[in-house]
Amino acid sequence: MHAAATPFEFFTVSSLTRIGNQSAGTICEMLTGLQQCSDGSIFYHTFQTLGTHHFLTEGFSNDFAQWAHADVNREDLAEQLEALDIRDYVSIAALRNDLCRVLADYCKQQPAACKQSVLERFYFCESEDVTFPFRFTARTLGEFRQGVAHLSHASFYFHFISSRLRLQLQTNDFSHWLADGLGLKRLAEAVNRIDIYTNTLDSAHSQVLRLLDRERGAA
């Protein structure tokens, strides 16, 4: 069995949610908040919330969209915010730009509505992560499959979702290693195509394992 020169190192992550000092009670204030909040806050309300709410596979995309939907009662704005797909972004700066653009456009179109007080304020938070290496690493597809099978939700989220920002590539840790370490480009692409919005962490995890099993069966 082919062995990678660089092993895949499995990690897990645990996060504390730090409460920031910004909040928004109108759409205009949300725009200001998005312009001024930390990168960690944008990450928390987009990438991290997808992991925390992975079981909602219909109509939940990020905290900003949920606020526009439930607390601002502006479905048109919610829809635009919902449509921003974190897989398209390899930097927080680019994601922040697009979030601000959506809100700025909306404020231009609906200036009066954007100054109205909303039902519930939005509170900006950010996460403080502590990462832990697992004892196991993988050099072969078999070892990799074994490692992936034992991952917790947090660990799977760390490698499959939040990794995109670490890598600054439109891929995830698994696909990156499968392509670069083992040269399995087609498998890497198939893993990267798993939709994190319409899957739960459990169902995405199962799909990764199925793809790995299929590859091992074909080898």
Place this chain on the structure above:
Amino acid sequence: MSEVAAANHLTSANGAASAARIPLDDYAALLGSAEIDELRLMAKPLHGRSVEMINSTAVGGGVAEILNRLVPLTEELNINIRWDVITGGDAFFRVTKAFHNALHGAPYHAEQKDFDVFLATNEQNLSRLPLDAEFVVIHDPQPAALIEGRKKNGNHWAWRCHIDLSHPNRGVWEFLEKFVMRYDAAMFSSPEFARALPIPQYLFYPAIDPLSEKNQDLDEKFVAEVLARYQIDPRRPLLTQISRFDRLKDPIGVIRAYRIVKRYFDCQLVLAGGGASDDPEGAVVLKETQEAAAGDPDIHILELPAWAPLEVNALQRASTIVIQKSLREGFGLTVSEALWKKKPVVATAVGGIPAQIIHKHTGLLAHSIEGTAYQIRFLLSHPEIAQKLGEQGHQHVKENFLITQKVKRYLTLLLAMAKPTG
């Protein structure tokens, strides 16, 4: 045996608060072994290190209930954890109850003698408690002034506030703030409760234990027996609010919402709750609630003992809809309890409740008596939506509000606090 000692030996010394010790591995059946292995991995750097948790009551109320579970699980991770309870007389608990209501925003004019009672009791406890653990976690305002006893050995202190501080009485908060700002970190159940403090403030959710008597699966026969015992008709829709008899839980508002619903649906209402040893106001509110319900045989006001987990469990499981119509709320753990049982929940958007009820995903939020009644009627008319909300609510609790998640959050906090700064 002193109260401190009693709290340290809850499982043997205090039958009322005792809970069977549940091994960590038992949670693997619900959560998967990977989640439990991960907890053990995280705890390794903390092996043998000491933690002291301090609160004001060993029995009744959500804090005691959480500590009763959190402490043994943390011990199992080879962390040297102890739980101490401060002692105080009637005057102290009258003052702290008034402080509690004032911090929730109720009108109150604190006098110097109230602060003196508070400080004197904290000082008495300073001489009784060790306070020498590497990590000291103080729960709620009652023992907040124990920070005066901080040793000069560089141990870490965190203040866990379980109550809604979004609109605190200024005088009481200014008094407490002087102590809180001397901690290394503060934890709140909702971002809305955070204050302008010079220390890091974290979001910390309370948690339920899925294997405790209050949340474990029950035999349907037992549920039927509980309904029969309280003369509740199992064939008609049942609306339930489980809460202490406390004005901030708005039991009379629940009765008014029920009366609106009753015009359209032949339903019943259960208001069930126990007292807590630090809540002298409960009897007065219970009487007011009984008076408001007088004459309606479909309203069942049940005064449960402080520790009646199986009855609470059965009532929640028998409910068609669970209500939590609080006016202010620290967190409202009864919402997570109901969601864990896959029950649709209608609750007010206060305190920590919106963290549990993601509107239209894991339950329905309301902002008034009429709104509460409307959402209840909507769910009674659309049982398929009610079922979906309950199922998604169950997943939400599994992911975010179980005791194992709470242990993980504490481990992360301890590791973060122990990390050298600068």
